[in-house]
Amino acid sequence: MSGQSLLVPGELSPTRSVPGNIRRPEYVGKPMPKPYTGAEVQDAETIERMRVAGRIAARAMEEAAKLIAPGVTTDELDRVAHEFMCDHGAYPSTLGYRGFPKSLCSSVNEVICHGIPDSTVLRDGDIVNLDVTAYLNGVHGDNNATYLCGDVDEESKLLVERTREALNRAIKAVRPGRQVNIIGRVIESYAKRFGYGVVRDFTGHGINSSFHSGLIIPHYDSPHATTVMQPGMTFTIEPMLTLGTHEYDMWDDGWTVVTKDRKRTAQFEHTLVVTETGAEILTLP
16 A cells, blocks of 8 residues: 555635525534435435536536646645536535535545545545535535545555445445345445455435435445335435445544544445436436
8 A cells, every 4th residue: 555644634724605696505504404304205306406416516526636636735626616516506515514614525545534625735646535515406416436646556546446336336236125235235245355344334325405314324234224215215325445444533623534544445426316227326427
């Protein structure tokens, strides 16, 4: 694995503004969102709105990823995604969610998830996950991907490629009538072939008008994940695989989650809707 030094917190830039005409999620300015009390199955009109929000989230992530290179700060990636979403009438869902201060999550190397964009400068050989969610017309679209920065070592490249494949395999396992634990079973069995850890405490989730509806999608084979998938159900799958342990520590910022052994980790995510025959990805650019 790359011999990069471990990450340390950087400096935060001022909070970015969102034009006043852009609709905010109800949780902005509050310590936490209202509990979701609606259904996990969405009607066709809601799903269509989620396709639009998901497309903007995917395109915003692509635009930010174009800048990934040695010498670029994670704050600059945040700026690009923020401006893209605002320019397309969408609110960056993470901005103000439970106090999160930025418009995307940037998780580099040993950061499993929820890294906060700041003055951290990307280095040659880093891997960086961008997690972007857009809120538009009352619904959210959530996606993430892990990118290579410069000349990345083979072990890290394989981790990234195989994490993407784990997501693809999990999506293919989605079928109405199946319990959601098939998703984690597929991911975990694939990851075990390579000796990877599978993060357990951070999961996929139901998503619709709520950023996190309460539905949990584990990425390991959980006997408790017995919810049966139904056509119209919307949720994310976002496996986090590690080169070592699945256990983690959290920085003092209350957000940044790092592997306990500080080995590298990768993640990929799509928002999906269950169809009559499988799954449709709603976060395609």
